[in-house]
Amino acid sequence: MAAAPALKHWRTTLERVEKFVSPLYFTDCNLRGRWWTCWFRVELTIPEAWVGQEVHLCWESDGEGLVWRDGEPVQGLTKEGEKTSYVLTDRLGERDPRSLTLYVEVACNGLLGAGKGSMIAAPDPEKMFQLSRAELAVFHRDVHMLLVDLELLLGIAKGLGKDNQRSFQALYTANEMVNVCD
Secondary structure, eight states, X not given: OOOOXXXXXXXXXXXXXXXXXXXXXXXXXXXXXXXXXEEEXXXXXXXXXXXXXXXXXXXXXXXXXXXXXXXXXXXXXXXXXTBOEEEEESSOOTTSOSEEEEEEEEESSBTTBOBSSSTTSXXXXXXXXXXXXXXXXXXXXXXHHHHHHHHHHHHHHHHHOTTOHHHHHHHHHHXXXXXXXX
């Protein structure tokens, strides 16, 4: 592994890589308070141009989500567990249906309760929950793996801190990856 140059500013490099992997912003939808459950009817039409692609429903909401397809529960969704997409098809075929209806049940509670600041604390009566992302997307596995690598390198850099040479090596490598992508 090449030695990372000490001339680069650690914080500047860290911020550049963080901004490169930051998610897009979406308009939020506020849900009622804790222990409330709501259902979303999601009507999807997959574009013809996506034939041959892996297609996902991307869903990010506070609390626990459950995808229902054809009247059956098929997959849980949660930001806490970083499970935020449902695979509609691994590879969309020419004859596969393009339109479908799913239901997503959202329970306004955390995976381990609704305590204020702690799992064992009393529930927070003011807590609100949000739906922050609901979209149909082509899943690009190579891009996903690149982002996983960048997030791993950022975690190493942050965990080791700016006084550690391995931190600089991790940031240098992440910065080189960003440069190739720019």
